Each structure stands twice: as C-alpha cells, then as structure tokens.
Amino acid sequence: MQREVREFVATCHLAKGALVTSLTLMDPQALENDARAAVADASSTDDVERIRVEYLGRKSQLKLALREVRDRETGMALNALRERLAAAIDGREGELARAEIDRRLTEERVDVTMPGSPVRRGHLHLITQIRREVEDIFLGLGYTVVDGREVETTRYNFDALNFPDGHPSRSPLQTLFLDDDTVLRTETSPAQIRTMEAQGPPVYIVSLGRVYRRDTPDATHTPTFHQVEGLVVDEGITLADLMGTLDYLLKALFGEARRTEFRTHHFPFTEPSIEAHVSCHMCDGSGCPVCRHSGWIEIGGAGMVDPKLFEFVGYDSDRYTGFAFGWGLERIAVLRHGIPDLRELWRNDPRLLSQF
Ligand code: DAH
Secondary structure (H helix, E strand, O other): OHHHHHHHHHHHHHHHHHHHHHHHHOOHHHHHHHHHHHHHHOOOHHHHHHHHHHHHOOOOHHHHHHHHOOOHHHHHHHHHHHHHHHHHHHHHHHHHHHHHHHHHHHHOOOOOOOOOOOOOOOOOOHHHHHHHHHHHHHHHOOOEEOOOOOEEEHHHHOHHHOOOOOOHHHOOOOOOEEEOOEEEOOOOOHHHHHHHHHOOOOEEEEEEEEEEOOOOOEOOEOOEEEEEEEEEEEOOOOHHHHHHHHHHHHHHHHOOOOOEEEEEEEEOOEEEEEEEEEEOOOOOOOOOOOOOOOOEEEEEEEEEEOHHHHHHHOOOOOOOEEEEEEEEHHHHHHHHHOOOOOOHHHHOOHHHHOOO
16 A cells, blocks of 8 residues: 555656656747648648647647746747747638638529429419400400308398299208208309398399308209399380390300300299300300200390399389309319319319419
8 A cells, every 4th residue: 555655746746847848848830840741731620729739738848838938038939939939820720711702702603594493383274264364355345343242141032032932942952951941152143132131223243152051962053153244223224235245245255256046944933044055165056065955055144133122122123133144163164174073163173273
C-alpha cells in the first residue's frame, strides 16, 4: 500500500515535469508551421473547427503554455502567435464556408424554368355546367333566376299546383315526407307559386335545383335529380310563345339543326299541357339507340298556366296568361352526351366526369 502511494505521487511529479518541459521546449515556430499546414490542408469547416480546438482550445499546447508563462516577453510573443493562428483559422473557415455555399448553390439549384409535375385540376360537375348553361340562355332572354326551397309544404308542392286529393304523387310511396305537411319537393314547380306570391306580373323567371322522389335507382331514375322550371306570366302570352321559347331552348342545347315537336299531355297545373320532343341529335332523326330508333327524343313537360294557379296567388286571370315548363337536367346531360345510365352522374367517378 505504502509503495502504491509513493508510485502515484511519483507519476504526478512526472506529469507535471513533462508539462513544464513542454512549455520550455515548445518551439513556437514549429507550432505555427504545423498549425498553418493543417489549416491549409483543411477541406471543410468541420476540419477547421477541429484545428481550432487542437491549436487554440482550452487544452491546446499554446493555451497551457500561456497559462504557465511568467515573463512579459514570452507572453507577448505567445499572444501574438495565438492571434496569427486565430486569423489564419478564421480566414480559412471563411473561405471554406463560401466554397460550401457556392457548391450548394450550384448543386442544389432549382431550375424554375423546368416544367413542374402536373397538378390535377378539378372542374364543374356536368350537371352544374348544364345548370349554368340553361341559366345563361334565359338570362340572355331577360329572365330572372330565382331560388326555390328543397323542403316544401304540401300546400306549395301539391295544393297550390292543383294536384287533386288522392293524386298518386301525394302518396308517401312516391314522395318523401318529413311530416304530414312537409315534403322534400318532388319538382321545382312550387317556385312558380312562391314567385307569383312574392311579385305581381309580368313574370319571366327560371328556377333550377334538386328535387326528390321515392324512386328506386335504375338507368333512367335516381331518387334525387335536378330540374329547370320556367314561368312566364304577362298580357297576351300564348301557346305559340311557349313553343317558340322551347324551340329556342332546344336548339341552344342540342344544336341549331334540331326540329321540335310538341305532343299533348296532362299536368295538374297547366291547361293545355304539352310534352316537348326534339329530333335526335345523334342520328338526325334516322333512328339510333339514343332515340330508341324513333328519330325523336322526349325532353319534358310544359303548358299554359292553369288559371286556378292565378286565383291561388291573386293574379287577374282575365288579364294575364302564362306558360310554364319543367325539365330534368340529368336527362338533358345523358341525352346530349350519349351516357347510357343516368346513375353515372351520381357516382362521381372522375374517369367519367373528367370527360366533360
Ligand atoms: N313538374 C313536372 C314534373 O316534375 C314538370 C312540369 C311539367 C313542370 C309542366 C311545368 C309544366 O312547369 O308546365 O314532372
């Protein structure tokens, strides 16, 4: 034990002696040459940092020597050396940092003229496109576009439109009831009544939106679809005005070369009622699957406003006459583009929708 202690003390002395030796033997010129050579060799700012620690750090030879120094002359000389080395190290570090920035600027440059990866852009749904197209056609004719309500009372959806009691549309088998007096509108026609209640004649409006029926979906039916409702009330409006307007609309939608035909029909709210047909735009009337080989396509209902509606809203039916029409937008869309199944418009598959 005694011997171990003695040896430990001896080791300490030896270590101290070596330090003093290194101070006295340190050749400042050799140290500077070494340091400068290392600085010149450094190839990155990390290298420079290591050199800084090695030559100027807390445990560097120079720092230790400075700590031991007692005479002014040696102190000044070593300080001057420290400053020269620091300047050399700083200079090299700046050079390398600039070189690194230059390299990154070249290597990591973004070429803003390179075409980017394409961004997929959406567009309006086909039904919305047709809706806007129809609105534009009528705005061009001086009509106003009005909003209806998707939740309607039976009074506006049926009574005011002259649906008799017991009409099949009043049955919950055909219509979605929210309560005894409230339905999801089955057609846009209630907008006629609401418009006439809100304003006096003349009336030139269209109203487009969703309607709801308790239908099982198939190729020609969906429980929700869109309609365009038109209503004109003025002095001297005749069936000829209605047919002229629908002829204009059908040509705008299906092409100038189309012929139109009107066949008698029945609706509770029009008298007389007609159904508009257009010559097939696919085969120009010679017969094809779209027109089921008849050359003609049925588009939708229309008629002269039944005077009973005028009584309901307080219009003078001796002075004013009017016409109305109500067509399905999905039907126009599938016919125009030869889409075989109306449900496709509700599946919202981008592969289909992106084609329009
Ligand atoms: N509301 C009718 C339906 O949904 C369509 C209709 C026919 C509207 C004749 C009208 C019209 O305004 O005059 O089947």
